[in-house]
Amino acid sequence: MDEQTALALKSFTTRYCDEWQEKNNSWPMSEELYGVPSPCIISTVNDAVYWQPQPFEGEQNINAVERAFDIVIQPALHAFYTTQFAGDMPAQFANETLTLLQTWSEDDFRRVQENLIGHMVTQKRLKLSPTLFIATLDNELDVISVCNLSGEVIKETLGTRNRTVLASSLADFLTQLKPLL
Template identity: 70%
Template sequence: MDRETALALEAFTTRYCDAWQRSYQTWPQSEELYGVPSPCIISSTGTMVTWQPQPFTLAENVNAIERALDIVVQPALHAFYTTQFAGDMRARFQSETFTLLQTWSPDDFRRVQENLIGHLVTQKRLKLSPTLFIGTLESDTEVISLCNLSGEVVKETLGRRQSVVLSSSLTAFLNELEPVL
């Protein structure tokens, strides 16, 4: 596993959880994850779940993607999706505010890998560079992704060659993130 990326993700998660503690005197909360089983759940009340990141308990790789498409995935992506179970976290990178995706449970990890496979198959069909999404923006047509060729983090328009490089690496990108509550 890419230890630098894992440490950068853990550091951002700590900043995010600390911001929740300072602002609301609680661990992060989510309405979207209410009722969805996860090892992260501390408590559920009304329509809200309170969560805390937990260690990842499965094999620390996304080999299902590699096997399905006969490719090698950037080590940083393996680390990104297998460092922890956690809820999605709102973040800001420079002027971009987005949702940093995480895996909530073992079932969610399998679903994320399936979605990444589907994303890569579509890109291959459209003859686009292979990218693997790590974040979503307000627009349904734009995502934050890791370029599987260069290792750069990009903001891309789905189905188009349009992309903007945000950072030279996933580690550098995660280190610059600011929590958004």
């Protein structure tokens, strides 16, 4: 596993949880994840859950994606998706407001791999180089992804060749992220 990426993700998650704690005197809360089972859930109140990141359980890789395309996925992406279970976290990178995607449970991890495969099927059909998404943006056509060829973090418009490099590596990107509450 890519230790730099795992450490950068844990560090960002700690910053996010610490800021949430400072502002709300609680662990992060999510209404979107209410009713969805997860080892992260600390408590359920009304229509929301309070959550705390938990160590990832299971095989620490996204080999299902590799097998689907007979390619090798960047080690940083294996680390990103298998370091922890956590809720999605709003963040700021330079002038981009985004939601950093996380796996919430083992079931969610399987779903994420299926979505990554679907994303790459579309790219292959359009003859685009492979990317794997890590965050969403307000504009649903744009996502933050990691280029599987270079390891760079990019902003891309889905289904097009529009790509802008944001960081040279996933660890560098995560280190520069600022929590948004």
